Amino acid sequence: MKQRIQIISTIVLLLMLLSATAIAQVGKPFIHDPSTLMESDGKYFTFGTGGGGLISTDGWTWYGGGVRPGGGAAPDVVKIGDRYLIAYGATGGGLGGGHNGRILTMWNKTLDPNSPDFKYSEAVVVASSDGVEDNDAIDPGLLLDPTDGRLWLSYGTYFGFIRLVELDPKTGKPIEGNKAINIAIDCEATDLIYRDGWYYLLGTHGTCCDGANSTYNIVVGRSRKVTGPYLDNMGRDMLKGGGKMVLDATDRLIGPGHFGRTVLENGVEKMSCHYEADLDQSGRSVLGIRPLLWKDGWPVAGDLFKEGTYEIESVRRGYALELAVDFVRMPGGMRFNRNSDEPIKPVASQQLADVINTWPAGNIPARIGDYMGRPHQKWTITDAPNDTTGYLGGPYYKIVIAGTERALAATADGEVVTVPKFTGASEQLWRIDQLIDGTYRIMPKLVPNSGKKLALVSIGDSSPTLAEFDFNSDNSKWNFKTH
Amino acid sequence: MKRITITTLLAVLMTQAVIAQVGKPFIHDPSTIVECEGKYYTFGTGGGGLISEDGWTWYGGGVRPGGGAAPDAIKIGNRYLxxxxxxxGGGNHKGAILTMWNNTLDPTSPNFKYSEPVVVATSDGYEENDAIDPGLLLDPTTGRLWMSYGTYFGFIRVVELDPKTGKRVAGNKPVDVAATCEASTLVYRDGWYYLLATHGSCCDGANSTYNVVVGRSKKVTGPYLDNVGRDMMEGGGKMVAVTRGGLIGPGHFGHMILEKGVEKMSIHYEADLEQAGRSVLAILPLVWKDGWPVAGEKFKEGTYEIESVRRGYALELAVDMARMAGGMRGFGGQASNEPVKPVAAQELADVSKDWPTGNIAARIGDYMFRPHQKWTITDAPNDTTGYLGGPYYKIVIAGTERSLAATADGEVVTVPTFTGAPEQLWRIDQLTDGTYRIMPKVVPASGKKLALVSSGDSTPTLAEFDFNSDNSKWNFRMP
Amino acid sequence: MNFKRTTLLLAVGFLISTGLLLQGCSATSKGKTNSTSKADTARSIAAYFTPATAKPKTPDAEGFLQRWLLLEPINKPNRTNTVFTDSYIRHAFDTLYFSNQFTILPKDGDKAKVGEQELTWHALDSKNFNVKLFRFAYGLNKPVYGVLFWAVTVVNSPQEMKDVRMAIGSNSASMWWLNGKEAAILSGDRRMVMDDVVSTRLTLNKGKNIIRGAVINGPGMSDFCVRFLDEKGQPVKGLTISYE
Amino acid sequence: MNRKRTLFLPAMALIILLGLQSGVNTALAQPPGQRPSLPPIPITSDTTHTLTRHFVPASAAKKTPDAKGFIQRWLVLEPVKKDIARNSILTDSYLRTTLSADNFSSDYTIIPKNGQTVKVGDQELKWYALDSKTFNVNLYHFTYAIDKPRYGILVWLVTVIDSPEEMKNVRLAAGANSASMWWLNGQEALTIPGDRDMVADNVTSQRLTLKKGKNVIRGAVINGPGMANFCLRFLNEKGAPIKNLTISYR
Known part of the structure; x- marks a missing residue:
């Protein structure tokens, strides 16, 4: 076990190769301080500092075109009823030289500037800082409390306190007589979320606006009450600088900040942020969308799916997705009765070339079988070539048996097969979402002749099919393994 | 271990660094590992067993009379049952299970003497049971002693033994708790009884499909249900351990609690392709996820960032932060039609020349994926010692020989060159929550067993391990 | 978002504003910022500090030291906090700014001459767990950005205490000494987080122990918090704090 | 551990035994010695060959699936003898080849009669209409009860499901020890290859349609050494068992 050092560098190299594909979003996703992602008129929207914003038709490719008047910095958006409430800081947090700040809200019926209904209401001031007090009224974050329908706004920067005020969800104006409460220090770009009896205060620590040298990172504290105290995993109050890490620099995506949460459905959540620098995109500030996981009651950023060769494990039973082909034995059998002084040497594992000639040429069904680390259980998953479409946070993937073009595909009768050759057809494109418990959902882009949105599901221990996704069942969940 | 050429395929590369145990860890159906007088013991099918001084290197030498198959062992009071x-197993399914006591498991001890074995369960060759593959549980809530046994031939049964005598409790009737498995054992944790068992085919080398599954129950007598609510009587079972690359066919689970938060599981693999495809002992961390046991990851050599669970910052050299070229590339100043191209990341050569040459302190800092935060962790060369389930590791800044080391005053530094001294050797245990404990082999001039701990968000030190505090926990992150 | 930018840096500020404008949006409608000052603009430190008295002071419930001798800020222009590497701050704090810098136990009202500046020591009790240097400087009508602060306090220990640790948070960088020996260094553009940096195991002498700290800050907030932790990470009890 | 070893393979068994002993003795450092003799094992079971211990002869009485939907009434054919050393040879191809060769009828909708004999190769085999007392059908018990070979067997099965209405998108869910194949109304529905344990819902079919009225299920379970049994039920679109069926053997 000592002679392995010489290959370490190779391992590192390979790992880097594998990770080089973890990109943020595509298109022109350049933004700073993105607001929480909102869906409107079938498109996704986010607004940033300085006005304007990004629009995406699929959640993966983003371009400019969003319209938000008022300039200033770091807006947030929440949908209340059938209207959108937009909050923004009229100042830029030290941009004007001082900490004299104002936060305004305004309504719109749609976020789509092409819609005839697109018209912002007159902006109203909901919070301000006088430039001297321990607060800088920028960086608003909105929470419509799902338990009681009350609307909360957190705001502020490292200059003094993060404060919390209550707004009227009908008017977007401050509640008469409401006094701001201090809930944190040391952070900025805060956002409040509620989940399962807890209020979470997400904030950004560190230094922004310094490109690849930015130390921006997203932390969280939680409280049973919206007014705090917000404590971290060490029991430390965010009023004393506490905060548990949610997301920090990952490889070439540096300086995440400005958290926003998007709940797609039960068990499928995303978080939006910007990275101060995406080294793969000129080191510019870009929109990032990642899975949001919940671990022991704490939010943690999930991983962007990395292209590679995996075994696909069914969470139901723990078996592996495989081609339904004859099991090909490796040479030898029971090696129980060996002389213990026999020299110990490695045995080759089964290779694709050893078995591929025994496989049929046409479609082969997929099934789920005992993990054997065999070629018919190894899947290479890559961003589908010649396909630019995606979904919130990711591209569609091509899933083939490693070393071949044999591709996993959905069928018109709601089952899964492998076809001999990847053609790029929609039923061969797969959406992969990491779920809040860290497992994965795998869905075809399209089930032929069906409008249904079905996911890959273990209907038996050994039988995969397509069926409705159910987060409460291990049947709907998968893991990607590299053993 | 052998060498592998660079031309080896990716899949092999990814898995080759993961080996079971070293020495001659050849065994089938290992009993739960038991510590006795400073050594570790496990017995296997056919008599005999393995002994290890450190839990990592195993050799034959264990003595268990009676032959037969698939023993288990448990310490009760100061004796071993x-x-x-x-x-x-097989043949006519006529089976008998026997228990015997010993005061020690060390065959060289003057106290080493097995008591006369007594039969505690049988199968007559006709009934739906084959009385082999026993597993023992001393219930921590009641002090009662339970034994599960049986194979795919009929049912897994639970009987009660007398923990004082090792004999069957008079009048006790077996309870059927599972079907279609073998090599079962019972574990208690946190209000639940867990029935661990092995499914699939054994004894077929690399073609074996053995795998370890689990069901759980609020009562020791069942019903044991799996994650989809299926009774183990109907074949249910949630996966605990499966084939991993060249380690094929895990079976015969055994559970060890080293201390709070540090648990291990023992198994055999039917075939270790690295070790001639023979059946070997393996020890893995045991992780508990949502109330279910899952085989943890054997630590894999590689280059990592070491993340403090306390705050989420990275263990790093205390050197000047070296800026990368450029500054704000933010939301202003650039036309959005500028071509988008990759920017080089900071490399070791860009910064190492500015580092001091002597010892450099370790600290914890913002994650920046910079060279002073990347650690290459490998099995320590020229060191054959280990601990239960793993070798000691060398931890150096990637691309250098600058090595993490414990100091006599209970702190951590980096020394310019790895010398193999014990304070530069590190034990890495995955904990029951999936995070890791990192401990030096030795704290110089100290008998204390200290772990790497975050004393502040930005400050590492050595202190006593405390599973209840995130200060004591670390994660290994790959770029 | 929040740029830490000082008024020392009009040029950079201009560039940033221009950049925003170039992007096609009126970023900072500075003229429209007409919110009225709610805080007391007649400057004072009274909201944050009280004059220290001779009465013995114990650490607060969590062990934070709230009584300090603070020297008015030394001008130390820095346009950004990202320059605060270990080497930079070692050099910055090795520099002699005033006589007996590393040994002095000043009295309230003592003066120190630093270049052209004549600065006064203030013996103060902080009303907060932390010491808000920004508010100290602001309240005294002194520069708040591009500054370097010195702080001294005396901790009385009823007996020798081994294996205690000094736990510090500061904004931005700082360096700390216990009884003349370096105890901790906090580099970089930092936020003040309690227990951010913790010293190695130290010994508090029976009787007086002198703690000295220096905090450097370019743009943005400046403050610090200090406490002692025992071997278990709990605040050390039984200490009293004085300034002489 | 449990090596699934058959009685009719003495040569192999011997090799395994020898291997076990020699391997043990050298590898595990056990001094060579006499293999200890077994303690006396009392026989407590009823060892007579009696069908009614585990089965009830099927009657004309109405039979529904059990509380979890398992089908307990079957026409079971006496075992076709097969020389199978290891169940790991039971690949998909092996199943297809063997089951089409050793078949009593290539009409997969045929319903044999209780007590009828059919010819498979040169073996004359008899049909038994049985209700299993357990959720699964234990073929080992069946072959023991009729005093036929228990290992190295192929067992053909037929049952008739009466559905009150047409049911679409149902799935046949089976577990078997060891390999098996299943047909619904003449159409292949499931193949379960390999050395398998009988696990409820181990394998499920694609979406099928149960006709209103009679539906014929044909099955074949093949086993070398070890236990032989199976369980089978129908699941609806939500994965819940279908229970409003009646089962007959006619």
Whole structure:
């Protein structure tokens, strides 16, 4: 076990190769301080500092075109009823030289500037800082409390306190007589979320606006009450600088900040942020969308799916997705009765070339079988070539048996097969979402002749099919393994 | 271990660094690993067993009379109760399970003497049971002693033994708790009884499909249900351990609690392709996820960032932060039609020349994926020692020989060159929550067993391990 | 978002504003910022500090030291906090700014001459767990950005205490000494987080122990918090704090 | 551990035994010695060959699936003898080849009669209409009860499901020890290859349609050494068992 050092560098190299594909979003996703992602008129929207914003038709490719008047910095958006409430800081947090700040809200019926209904209401001031007090009224974050329908706004920067005020969800104006409460220090770009009896205060620590040298990172504290105290995993109050890490620099995506949460459905959540620098995109500030996981009651950023060769494990039973082909034995059998002084040497594992000639040429069904680390259980998953479409946070993937073009595909009768050759057809494109418990959902882009949105599901221990996704069942969940 | 050429395929590369145990860890159906007088013991099918001084290097030498198959062992008071099946399974399914006591498991000890074995369960060759493959549980809530046994031939049964005598409790009737498995054992944790068992085919080398599954129950007598609510009587079972690359066919689970938060599981693999495809002992961390046991990851050599669970910052060299070229590339100043191209990341050569040459302190800092935060962790060369389930590791800044080391005053530094001294050797245990504990082999001039701990968000030190505090926990992150 | 930018840096500020404008949006409608000052603009430190008295002071419930001798800020222009590497701050704090810098136990009202500046020591009790240097400087009508602060306090220990640790948070960088020996260094553009940096195991002498700290800050907030932790990470009890 | 070893393979068994002993003795450092003799094992079971211990002869009485939907009434054919050393040879191809060769009828909708004999190769085999007392059908018990070979067997099965209405998108869910194949109304529905344990819902079919009225299920379970049994039920679109069926053997 000592002679392995010489290959370490190779391992590192390979790992880097594998990770080089973890990109943020595509298109022109350049933004700073993105607001929480909102869906409107079938498109996704986010607004940033300085006005304007990004629009995406699929959640993966983003371009400019969003319209938000008022300039200033770091807006947030929440949908209340059938209207959108937009909050923004009229100042830029030290941009004007001082900490004299104002936060305004305004309504719109749609976020789509092409819609005839697109018209912002007159902006109203909901919070301000006088430039001297321990607060800088920028960086608003909105929470419509799902338990009681009350609307909360957190705001502020490292200059003094993060404060919390209550707004009227009908008017977007401050509640008469409401006094701001201090809930944190040391952070900025805060956002409040509620989940399962807890209020979470997400904030950004560190230094922004310094490109690849930015130390921006997203932390969280939680409280049973919206007014705090917000404590971290060490029991430390965010009023004393506490905060548990949610997301920090990952490889070439540096300086995440400005958290926003998007709940797609039960068990499928995303978080939006910007990275101060995406080294793969000129080191510019870009929109990032990642899975949001919940671990022991704490939010943690999930991983962007990395292209590679995996075994696909069914969470139901723990078996592996495989081609339904004859099991090909490796040479030898029971090696129980060996002389213990026999020299110990490695045995080759089964290779694709050893078995591929025994496989049929046409479609082969997929099934789920005992993990054997065999070629018919190894899947290479890559961003589908010649396909630019995606979904919130990711591209569609091509899933083939490693070393071949044999591709996993959905069928018109709601089952899964492998076809001999990847053609790029929609039923061969797969959406992969990491779920809040860290497992994965795998869905075809399209089930032929069906409008249904079905996911890959273990209907038996050994039988995969397509069926409705159910987060409460291990049947709907998968893991990607590299053993 | 052998060498592998660079031309080896990716899949092999990814898995080759993961080996089971070293020495001659050849065994089938290992009993739960038991510590006795500073050594570790496990017994296997056919008599005999393995002994290890450190839990990592294993050799034959264990002595268990009675032959037969698939023993288990448990310490009760200051004695060891050893149980085994007199038959080997198969054939006519006529089986008998016997227990015997010993004051020690060390065959060189003057106290080493097995008591006369007594039969505690049988199968007559006709009934739906084959009385082999016993597993023992001393219930921590009641002090009662339970034994599960049986194979795919009929049912897994639970009987009660007398923990004082090792004999069957008079009048006790077996309870059927599972079907279609073998090599079962019972574990208690946190209000639940867990029935661990092995499914699939054994004894077929690299073609074996053995895998370890689990069901759980609020009562020791069942019903044991799996994650989809299926009774183990109907074949249910949630996966605990499966084939991993060249380690094929895990079976015969055994559970060890080293201390709070540090648990291990023992198994055999039917075939370790690295070790001639033979059946070997393996020890893995045991992780508990949502109330279910899952085989943890054997630590893999590689280059990592070491993340403090306390705050989420990275263990790093205390050197000047070296800026990368450029500054704000933010939301202003650039036309959005500027071509988008990759920017080089900071490399070791860009910064190492500015680092001091002597010892450099370790600290914890913002994650920046910079060279002073990347650690290459490898099995320490020229060191054959280890601990339960793993070798000691060398931890150096990637691309250098600058090595993490414990100091006599209970702190951590980096020394310019790895010398192999014990304070530069590190034990890495995955904890029950999936995070890791990192401990030096030795704290110089100290008998204390200290772990790497975050004393502040930005400050590492050595202190006593405390599973209840995130200060004591670390994660290994790959770029 | 929040740029830490000082008024020392009009040029950079201009560039940033221009950049925003170039992007096609009126970023900072500075003229429209007409919110009225709610805080007391007649400057004072009274909201944050009280004059220290001779009465013995114990650490607060969590062990934070709230009584300090603070020297008015030394001008130390820095346009950004990202320059605060270990080497930079070692050099910055090795520099002699005033006589007996590393040994002095000043009295309230003592003066120190630093270049052209004549600065006064203030013996103060902080009303907060932390010491808000920004508010100290602001309240005294002194520069708040591009500054370097010195702080001294005396901790009385009823007996020798081994294996205690000094736990510090500061904004931005700082360096700390216990009884003349370096105890901790906090580099970089930092936020003040309690227990951010913790010293190695130290010994508090029976009787007086002198703690000295220096905090450097370019743009943005400046403050610090200090406490002692025992071997278990709990605040050390039984200490009293004085300034002489 | 449990090596699934058959009685009719003495040569192999011997090799395994020898291997076990020699391997043990050298590898595990056990001094060579006499293999200890077994303690006396009392026979407590009823060892007579009696069908009614585990089965009830099927009657004309109405039979529904059990509380979890398992089908307990079957026409079971006496075992076709097969020389199978290891169940790991039971690949998909092996199943297809063997089951089409050793078949009593290539009409997969045929319903044999209780007590009828059919010819498979040169073996004359008899049909038994049985209700299993357990959720699964234990073929080992069946072959023991009729005093036929228990290992190295192929067992053909037929049952008739009466559905009150047409049911679409149902799935046949089976577990078997060891390999098996299943047909619904003449159409292949499931193949379960390999050395398998009988696990409820181990394998499920694609979406099928149960006709209103009679539906014929044909099955074949093949086993070398070890236990032989199976369980089978129908699941609806939500994965819940279908229970409003009646089962007959005619």
């Amino acid at each position: 050893v149980v085994y099946g007199a038959t080997g």
